[in-house]
Amino acid sequence: xxxxxxxxxxxxxxxxxxxxxxxxxVMFLTLAERKVIGWxxxxxxxxxxxxxxxxxxxxxxxxxxxxxxxxxxxxxxxxFSLAPILALVxxxxxxxxxxxxxNLTVEIFGVQFQPxxxxxxxxxxxxxxxxxxxxxxxxILGGWASNSKYSLLGGLRAAAQVIxxxxxxxxxxxxxxxxxxxxxxxxITEAQSGWFWNWFIFAPPFPQLFAFVVYxxxxxxxxxxxxxxxxxxxxxxxxxxxxxYSGMRFAFFxxxxxxxxxxxxxxxxxxxxxxxxxxxxxxxxxxxxANLAWASGVFWFTVKVYFFxxxxxxxxxxxxxxxxxxxMRFGWKVMLPxxxxxxxxxxxxxxxxxxx
Amino acid sequence: MKFKAWLKTIIFYEILxxxxxxxxxxxxxxxxxxxxxxxxxILPDSYRGMLALLRYDDGTEKCVGCDLCEAACPSRVIKxxxxxxxxxxxxxxxKEYYMDMTRCLFCGLCVQACxxxxxxxxxxxxxxxxxxxxxxxxxxxLLAIGDRSYPVREKRLELQHPNVAFFNVAFKHLPPKES
Numbered sequence: 001x002x003x004x005x006x007x008x009x010x011x012x013x014x015x016x017x018x019x020x021x022x023x024x025x026v027m028f029l030t031l032a033e034r035k036v037i038g039w040x041x042x043x044x045x046x047x048x049x050x051x052x053x054x055x056x057x058x059x060x061x062x063x064x065x066x067x068x069x070x071x072x073x074x075x076x077x078x079x080f081s082l083a084p085i086l087a088l089v090x091x092x093x094x095x096x097x098x099x100x101x102x103n104l105t106v107e108i109f110g111v112q113f114q115p116x117x118x119x120x121x122x123x124x125x126x127x128x129x130x131x132x133x134x135x136x137x138x139x140i141l142g143g144w145a146s147n148s149k150y151s152l153l154g155g156l157r158a159a160a161q162v163i164x165x166x167x168x169x170x171x172x173x174x175x176x177x178x179x180x181x182x183x184x185x186x187x188i189t190e191a192q193s194g195w196f197w198n199w200f201i202f203a204p205p206f207p208q209l210f211a212f213v214v215y216x217x218x219x220x221x222x223x224x225x226x227x228x229x230x231x232x233x234x235x236x237x238x239x240x241x242x243x244x245y246s247g248m249r250f251a252f253f254x255x256x257x258x259x260x261x262x263x264x265x266x267x268x269x270x271x272x273x274x275x276x277x278x279x280x281x282x283x284x285x286x287x288x289x290a291n292l293a294w295a296s297g298v299f300w301f302t303v304k305v306y307f308f309x310x311x312x313x314x315x316x317x318x319x320x321x322x323x324x325x326x327x328m329r330f331g332w333k334v335m336l337p338x339x340x341x342x343x344x345x346x347x348x349x350x351x352x353x354x355x356x
Numbered sequence: 357m358k359f360k361a362w363l364k365t366i367i368f369y370e371i372l373x374x375x376x377x378x379x380x381x382x383x384x385x386x387x388x389x390x391x392x393x394x395x396x397x398i399l400p401d402s403y404r405g406m407l408a409l410l411r412y413d414d415g416t417e418k419c420v421g422c423d424l425c426e427a428a429c430p431s432r433v434i435k436x437x438x439x440x441x442x443x444x445x446x447x448x449x450x451k452e453y454y455m456d457m458t459r460c461l462f463c464g465l466c467v468q469a470c471x472x473x474x475x476x477x478x479x480x481x482x483x484x485x486x487x488x489x490x491x492x493x494x495x496x497x498l499l500a501i502g503d504r505s506y507p508v509r510e511k512r513l514e515l516q517h518p519n520v521a522f523f524n525v526a527f528k529h530l531p532p533k534e535s
Contacts, residue, residue: 039382039385039387040378040381040382041378041381042381042385042386042387042389043387043388044387044389047391314379317378318371318375318377319371
């Protein structure tokens with residue numbers, strides 16, 4: 001009984017820490033995005049709140065918190081309230097299976113405890129795919145329940161786009177799963193230990209470079225980010241599916257978008273760039289410092305995730321929005337054949353040259 | 357050649373060039389924007405800002421109430437009600453002078469049209485107001501703008517412009533005219 005209590009307490013602490021870190025990262029990202037894009041466009045970004053505008057996320061949060069919560073006339077009130085929750089919860093719940101650091105098991109009060117992954121379930125990647133698909137419902141229902149033509153169009157676009165690109169994400173991941181022989185994110189990461197050429201993006205027998213490119217492009221499309229932000233295309237659809245949302249409900253969609261960004265970055269880092277593994281064995285704490293290896297593991301994981309987040313900003317600052325037919329053609333006629341071909345070749349290579 | 361084009365397509369060559377451009381701007385970051393309320397840009401010499409009515413150095417209004425500015429104005433900003441100077445039937449002045457700055461497009465045609473240089477364009481541009489009725493300016497307000505924007509006034513010379521300046525208004529604080 002005591003053991004169960006300790007287990008639950010540890011889990012709740014872990015969940016609280018992960019949620020806190022994710023939400024703080026979201027806060028930081030909103031500022032970092034505006035700053036980075038500003039710098040890329042020879043602007044300064046937010047400069048007014050606090051020194052160099054570093055308190056801007058807090059000001060934004062306070063503003064959204066105190067804004068009037070408007071429910072448009074004719075909206076389906078239940079679904080209108082449900083949609084932001086449906087968007088945010090799947091985005092946050094995916095972090096439950098992400099391994100943030102080395103697969104350690106420590107014993108606290110006689111309870112086995114993995115400090116760097118909330119729950120290492122053996123179908124981790126399927127779990128994430130399943131929940132991110134539920135996130136699409138939030139967008140679609142939010143668009144439909146708002147009783148506005150812009151929202152409805154945004155929701156419809158989101159539905160088509162997320163379904164098309166979810167498929168490519170799934171197929172791009174299959175190659176990695178074939179090589180790793182497991183669906184658990186911890187096992188997939190452990191299969192990439194050692195030097196950086198063991199990472200699945202470069203790994204023998206068949207590098208997953210194509211799968212990596214397909215995954216990155218599809219995940220940008222799946223999180224509705226530029227240049228695939230058709231569901232919220234502000235020049236065509238005002239704000240797309242969250243046109244009618246204000247205050248905290250809008251903030252939920254906003255949080256969901258950024259949490260999704262972090263989630264797909266974490267998955268990309270875990271599956272293709274070796275997760276917590278350092279590029280070279282000597283770039284982490286080893287030898288007499290070996291009991292601090294977790295710190296370097298968390299560091300390398302953070303570096304990789306932030307590389308992807310920077311890539312998101314970079315793409316947004318560079319590329320214009322795709323046209324809708326271009327988006328669909330690119331998804332179905334370019335990415336899908338590449339992903340399928342990659343699976344075929346990887347399967348043959350993995351059969352002929354099984355990994356030791 | 358065809359192979360090269362194909363290769364460029366599959367490695368996203370054009371997109372990579374665009375991304376290199378944005379990255380170079382990030383690395384060589386030099387903002388071209390100004391933090392407006394804290395920093396203000398240096399205005400060019402011929403900046404056409406708020407309109408103002410001017411005075412001579414002795415405090416007399418330059419305006420002779422000729423209505424040429426009203427005629428020149430393309431958006432009918434100006435309304436002049438001219439009148440004779442009391443006791444001097446050969447001289448006229450603008451009894452009332454209104455400018456509806458909500459319509460003004462700062463073309464400067466009124467300033468060019470004025471035969472006595474009684475109108476001037478100042479370098480003021482911070483004229484955002486909460487009530488647009490505050491932009492309907494009367495003569496006193498326009499003179500006040502001119503007073504604060506043109507501290508150096510033109511010297512009043514009798515018969516400087518024989519046709520026009522002779523008709524200028526003389527108020528009682530003017531030195532008495534020799535007869």
